[in-house]
Amino acid sequence: MTKSDNDIVRMKGIDISFPGVHALEDVDFTLRKGEIHALLGENGAGKSTLIKVLTGVEHQDKGTITIDGKEVTIKSPQHAQELGISTVYQEINLCPNLTVAENIMIGRAPMKFGSIDWATTNNQARQLLKALDVDIDVTQTLGSYSVAIQQMAAIARALEISSARILILDEPTSSLTTHETEQLFGVMRKLKSEGMAIIFITHFLDQVYEIADRITVLRNGKMVGTYDAAELPRLELIAKMIGRTLNELDDMTKLKLESSKLIKSEALLDAKGIGRTDSIEPFDLELHAGEVVGLAGLLGSGRTEIAQLLFGIERPDRGSITMDGAEIENFSPIESIERGVALCPEDRKAEGIMGDLTVRENIILAMQASRGWIKYLSLSEQYEIADKYIELLNIVTPSPDQLVKNLSGGNQQKVILARWLATNPRLLILDEPTRGIDVGTKAEIQKLVLSLAEEGKSCMFISSELEEVLRTSHRIVVLRDKEKVTEFSGEVAERNIMQLMAGSE
Amino acid sequence: MRQPKKSSFEWRKVTESRLFFPIVALSLVLLFDLAFVRGFFAIEVRDGNLYGNVIDILRSGSTVILLALGMTLVIATGGVDLSVGAVMAIAASIAALMMNPYVMAKELPENLQKLVNDPNFTYAPLWAVLLVTLIVSALCGLWNGILVAYAKIQPMVGTLILMIAGRGIAQLITNGIRIQIFYEPYAFIGNGWVILPFPLYIVIAVFTLLWLFTRKTSIGLFIESVGVNARSSYFSGIDEKKIKLLAYTLCGLFAGMAGVLASANIKTSDANNIGWALELDAILAVVIGGTLMSGGRFSLLASVIGALVMQATTTSMYAIGVPANAVLAVKGVVVILVLLLYSEQVRGFVRRITVQKKGV
Numbered sequence: 047m048t049k050s051d052n053d054i055v056r057m058k059g060i061d062i063s064f065p066g067v068h069a070l071e072d073v074d075f076t077l078r079k080g081e082i083h084a085l086l087g088e089n090g091a092g093k094s095t096l097i098k099v100l101t102g103v104e105h106q107d108k109g110t111i112t113i114d115g116k117e118v119t120i121k122s123p124q125h126a127q128e129l130g131i132s133t134v135y136q137e138i139n140l141c142p143n144l145t146v147a148e149n150i151m152i153g154r155a156p157m158k159f160g161s162i163d164w165a166t167t168n169n170q171a172r173q174l175l176k177a178l179d180v181d182i183d184v185t186q187t188l189g190s191y192s193v194a195i196q197q198m199a200a201i202a203r204a205l206e207i208s209s210a211r212i213l214i215l216d217e218p219t220s221s222l223t224t225h226e227t228e229q230l231f232g233v234m235r236k237l238k239s240e241g242m243a244i245i246f247i248t249h250f251l252d253q254v255y256e257i258a259d260r261i262t263v264l265r266n267g268k269m270v271g272t273y274d275a276a277e278l279p280r281l282e283l284i285a286k287m288i289g290r291t292l293n294e295l296d297d298m299t300k301l302k303l304e305s306s307k308l309i310k311s312e313a314l315l316d317a318k319g320i321g322r323t324d325s326i327e328p329f330d331l332e333l334h335a336g337e338v339v340g341l342a343g344l345l346g347s348g349r350t351e352i353a354q355l356l357f358g359i360e361r362p363d364r365g366s367i368t369m370d371g372a373e374i375e376n377f378s379p380i381e382s383i384e385r386g387v388a389l390c391p392e393d394r395k396a397e398g399i400m401g402d403l404t405v406r407e408n409i410i411l412a413m414q415a416s417r418g419w420i421k422y423l424s425l426s427e428q429y430e431i432a433d434k435y436i437e438l439l440n441i442v443t444p445s446p447d448q449l450v451k452n453l454s455g456g457n458q459q460k461v462i463l464a465r466w467l468a469t470n471p472r473l474l475i476l477d478e479p480t481r482g483i484d485v486g487t488k489a490e491i492q493k494l495v496l497s498l499a500e501e502g503k504s505c506m507f508i509s510s511e512l513e514e515v516l517r518t519s520h521r522i523v524v525l526r527d528k529e530k531v532t533e534f535s536g537e538v539a540e541r542n543i544m545q546l547m548a549g550s551e
Numbered sequence: 552m553r554q555p556k557k558s559s560f561e562w563r564k565v566t567e568s569r570l571f572f573p574i575v576a577l578s579l580v581l582l583f584d585l586a587f588v589r590g591f592f593a594i595e596v597r598d599g600n601l602y603g604n605v606i607d608i609l610r611s612g613s614t615v616i617l618l619a620l621g622m623t624l625v626i627a628t629g630g631v632d633l634s635v636g637a638v639m640a641i642a643a644s645i646a647a648l649m650m651n652p653y654v655m656a657k658e659l660p661e662n663l664q665k666l667v668n669d670p671n672f673t674y675a676p677l678w679a680v681l682l683v684t685l686i687v688s689a690l691c692g693l694w695n696g697i698l699v700a701y702a703k704i705q706p707m708v709g710t711l712i713l714m715i716a717g718r719g720i721a722q723l724i725t726n727g728i729r730i731q732i733f734y735e736p737y738a739f740i741g742n743g744w745v746i747l748p749f750p751l752y753i754v755i756a757v758f759t760l761l762w763l764f765t766r767k768t769s770i771g772l773f774i775e776s777v778g779v780n781a782r783s784s785y786f787s788g789i790d791e792k793k794i795k796l797l798a799y800t801l802c803g804l805f806a807g808m809a810g811v812l813a814s815a816n817i818k819t820s821d822a823n824n825i826g827w828a829l830e831l832d833a834i835l836a837v838v839i840g841g842t843l844m845s846g847g848r849f850s851l852l853a854s855v856i857g858a859l860v861m862q863a864t865t866t867s868m869y870a871i872g873v874p875a876n877a878v879l880a881v882k883g884v885v886v887i888l889v890l891l892l893y894s895e896q897v898r899g900f901v902r903r904i905t906v907q908k909k910g911v
Contacts, residue, residue: 359786380788389786397786400779402847403772411776414769415788422769465787 052078053112054243055212060099060109069095070106073269075262077212082234082244084258084275088287088345088510091264093247097214100245101133102126130211132204134218140200142189147171149188150203174202178233194226198233205237213237214245231257249346250527251280251548263287280548301493302338305500306520310335313368314504315387315473317356320365326351328365329530331523333473333504338495340519341508342543348528349508350392353477356506357389358382383416388471390462392478392508394455398462401451405443406432408450408461413468435464440490456483463491467498474498475506480514492518512543569841569848573856576839576889580863588870600744604870610748612862614639614826617754617809618833619840619858620761620851621692621802626837628798629778629846630699630706635806635833637717638691639826642810644721646684647730647820649675650737654730670735677736685807691717692803696796710799714830721822732818741815750812754855757808761801762851771849774798778846832861839889860889 055077062070070092077083085093098104100111102120110117113129120126126133140149148155150171155162171184180198188196197218204210218230234244234257246258254261254275261278263270263286270286313332321328326348333339341349354360356367358377367374369385382389391397400408409432410423417423423431432446439460443453450461459479466474476495480488495505495518507518515522523533524546531546584591584604594603618635625632648655650673653663666672673680691713698709732738743749765771776784777791784791806826813825839857842849864885868878891897 379786380790383788391786396780397783400776400783402779403776407772407776411772411784411789412787414772417769419769419773422767422772 052080054079054114055100056112057096057100058110058112060096060106060111062095062099062104062106062108067267069267070099071268073109073264073267074272075269076272077243077245078260079211079243080238080241081259082238082246082257084254084261085245085247085264086254086261086283086287087264087270091287092267093264094216095267096264097133097216097245097247100126101131101214127210130209131214132210132212133214133216134197134200134204135216140188140196140203142196143187145185146175146182146188146191146195146199147184149199150174150184150206154206171202174206175199177205178202179236180233192226194229197226197230201233210242212243212245214247216247217249218246227253249344251283251344252527254283255280281545284548301496302518302520305336305496308336308500308502309520310337310502314370315356316368318366318368320355320362320367322351322355322360322363325360325528326355327529331530333506335472335502335504336499337521338499338505338507338519340515340522341506341525342512342515342522343525343547345510346528347525347547348530349525350477351528352525353389353392353475353506353508356382356473357387357475359389380415383412383469383471386470386472387475388412388466388469388473389475390459390466390477390479392481394459394462394481399450399458402449404447405436405441405450405453405461406446409435409446409464409468412465416469431468432464435467438467439464439494456487459483459491460487463494471503473504473506475508477508478510479507480509480511488514512547516543569850569853570856572889572892573840573853573860576860576885576892577856577863579888580860580867580885584863584867584870588867591867591870600746604866606748608859608863608866609751611866612859613748613750613754614809614812615829615832615836615861616855616858617757617805617812618829619836619854620758621805622830622833622837623840623842623849623851623854624765624774624798625706625802626834626842626844627774627778627846627849628795629781630795630798631710631834631844632692632695632799632802632806633707633710633830634691634695634713634717635802635809636826636829637714637721638688638803638806639810639813639829640718640721640820640822641691641724642684642688642807643814643820643825644724644730644822645687646680646737646811646814647732648725649673649680649683650732650734651730654728655726668731668733670733673734673737677734680737681811684811685804688807688810689800689804692800692806693796695803696799699799700792700795718822721820725820725822727822729822730820732814732820738815738818741812741817750816753808753812757805758851758855765851770794770797775848778849833858835886836861839886841893860885 053076055075057073057075060070060073060075073092073096075096085096087093095104099106100120102122102125111120112118118129120129144152147168151167155167156170157163158166168184175182175184175198178198178201180195182191182195188199191199201213204213215234231253234246238244246254248254258275260272261275261283262272263283265287311334314335315333317329317331319328319330329352331352341352343349351360355362358379358381361377374385379389400411403411406428410428413431414423429446435441436443436446441453441457441460441464443457450458453461463479479491492514495507499505499520507515509515521533521535522543524531524543526547526549534543588604591604594601594606596602622632622635651667652674653659653667659667675683695710695713698704698712699706702709739749740753741750745752765774773784773789773794776787776789777794781791784794809829810826814820817825836857837854838844839860840850840853840855842854861882864882865878868881869875873881
């Protein structure tokens with residue numbers, strides 16, 4: 047890499063480990079004055095860890111950070127601010143019930159006669175926002191403005207704090223409308239022209255190509271490379287992000303081809319034009335018994351939203367879902383379970399496991415919920431069910447009475463799978479069932495999904511890893527920016543899907 | 552439970568049992584009595600009934616035990632109910648008023664005047680008094696449940712409303728008058744004796760029914776799963792709101808029973824004093840019983856023992872002649888000691904000792 051005087055931040059050989067995870071491995075990262083640098087990678091790639099190192103939240107085990115040519119040890123977030131590094135986080139951490147001016151100036155408001163000089167405070171806040179081309183009444187509460195304006199206020203505050211020279215925007219656009227995003231980009235370009243170095247983290251590739259000068263891609267804590275945005279084709283970028291390798295016909299594929307003959311022709315579930323405002327655009331989807339349908343799309347493309355609509359966590363505000371020929375009117379998890387639908391949620395910790403309950407209790411929970419409170423499974427029945435699934439799924443636990451929190455991530459995931467298999471579902475929705483688990487268990491789960499389909503269940507398989515979706519699914523639905531783009535039946539070239547995930551070339 | 556493979560006695564199993572620490576705490580208090588209070592454990596037989604300090608702990612403790620049972624369910628869902636003391640006052644006021652509304656009248660005709668302190672007179676029959684009182688108490692609990700589960704108000708704030716307003720409501724019911732209770736059958740509920748004190752039978756019946764209700768149906772599991780992770784419970788098809796509603800309603804119902812016991816015992820509806828600060832005793836009893844304030848696993852029996860620890864402390868202090876004001880301070884000390892027993896560090900220490908023993 048050429049050592050240009052323009053480099054404001056130079057991180058070299060950054061290496062950091064947490065218990066059980068090698069979060070960053072020998073990562074180099076440089077940031078130039080007056081550039082917008084996109085930091086990309088799928089979940090768990092190490093983006094946020096890298097940012098945490100740069101902002102002093104975490105300390106690297108190895109590697110050096112140079113700012114303005116001087117080597118520094120960033121001791122704390124305060125220290126990072128003093129060095130001119132400001133961060134705007136994904137969740138806006140401001141107070142919606144204070145005024146815009148208070149939010150921007152809090153802690154640094156000018157004083158007069160021992161109390162805050164409100165006229166000057168408001169004036170300064172107004173000036174700061176004007177510099178960002180935002181002209182609003184700063185004495186209104188922050189909560190009364192749109193998310194975009196709140197984001198601007200957060201940026202204004204970040205700029206005020208430290209006469210910042212480096213601005214980190216962590217997924218600033220995930221809750222913005224197209225228009226608001228444009229507004230934000232206007233501000234980013236303006237700051238860039240003033241020499242600000244901006245790190246931009248996002249999942250929306252369209253936006254990367256619209257605004258970023260350079261792109262750094264991380265994958266599994268390792269550096270993939272830094273590229274000029276103009277010279278990196280979109281397709282290549284996605285290939286770098288998901289790191290797929292084309293597998294030849296393997297066992298899975300054979301299994302898949304064989305099982306595809308068993309797919310029933312009539313639909314088990316038929317969704318027509320269902321959607322939900324701000325969550326997922328209306329889409330049609332048919333699911334058949336004996337079939338695995340994969341959802342391919344980047345994070346935030348609407349995969350989880352579809353899963354939650356079909357399971358009744360969220361209620362669609364348009365369209366209709368028909369199951370067994372009857373239109374569904376009541377949406378709630380318990381009604382879905384009774385219809386024979388099951389959802390293995392994406393967020394295992396928050397929505398899946400009950401850490402302080404035992405393996406046995408976790409496994410029988412959904413089944414018990416559908417039986418109601420009075421028909422309590424006897425302990426011997428509970429052990430019978432638990433033992434059956436512990437054996438079937440090969441769950442590693444010393445006993446069914448072990449607390450689930452003491453199990454490894456992969457085994458926790460299997461316990462949740464067991465919970466849903468115990469309800470004997472006809473439609474099983476698996477949202478990221480293999481996230482954060484080791485390769486061996488991944489393969490086990492993929493095989494299991496196919497064998498479930500062979501038994502006549504309908505499965506929906508959601509994963510960030512395209513390769514995995516391709517391996518397991520008979521049919522693939524492609525999503526982009528909260529919209530269903532298309533679907534493929536049978537064998538499709540990986541390349542086609544990647545193109546669609548990325549948007550037109 | 553499944554039969555353990557090894558039938559040998561294992562120390563570790565004992566120390567890790569939920570009942571271990573509450574029982575240790577209770578034993579410590581009783582050991583203190585054994586050492587310092589002469590004749591504390593003496594039991595006297597009068598007219599075929601049993602009397603003595605130990606019996607007295609059980610009798611006086613029954614109010615807190617009832618509160619603690621309901622509180623256990625609420626805390627297990629991850630909530631707390633501060634209003635139980637106030638609900639006791641409401642229950643007492645309603646019961647007293649239904650039995651003797653004439654007390655409220657300024658001037659009474661001669662023929663009614665003598666009814667006021669007639670021990671055999673009640674305006675409404677006893678079953679109606681109890682039924683209405685308990686229904687109203689359960690409604691108080693239901694109100695708390697609606698605030699917490701459906702209006703999503705934080706439990707501490709939501710139940711604080713009734714804690715404050717409840718005593719006012721109790722005063723309004725009796726027009727601010729402290730109604731004396733003369734009706735003997737009602738008083739019997741609180742201070743009667745059938746070999747053992749009558750409240751004890753109520754506690755045993757309530758405990759048994761509640762245990763069957765939570766452990767022989769899936770209600771107990773659902774309560775625990777809501778307490779451990781409400782969102783996961785919802786995803787698994789459990790209606791977490793209804794479970795919370797149920798817990799608060801039962802808690803209100805049991806508070807009503809406690810109110811009946813307390814008012815029957817002192818033979819008056821004292822809206823200012825009945826159940827005063829008892830919500831805190833109940834919460835501490837549950838905590839001593841090992842249920843986490845963040846919710847999750849609960850044990851009804853452990854909470855009962857917790858309540859007994861609280862009551863035994865009070866009774867012992869009175870027995871050695873500590874003045875009433877100082878008893879509160881001593882109670883505080885006991886609670887601190889018990890909670891120290893619970894800290895992970897101390898538990899780890901105990902575990903290390905017992906494991907060493909096993910190794911020998």
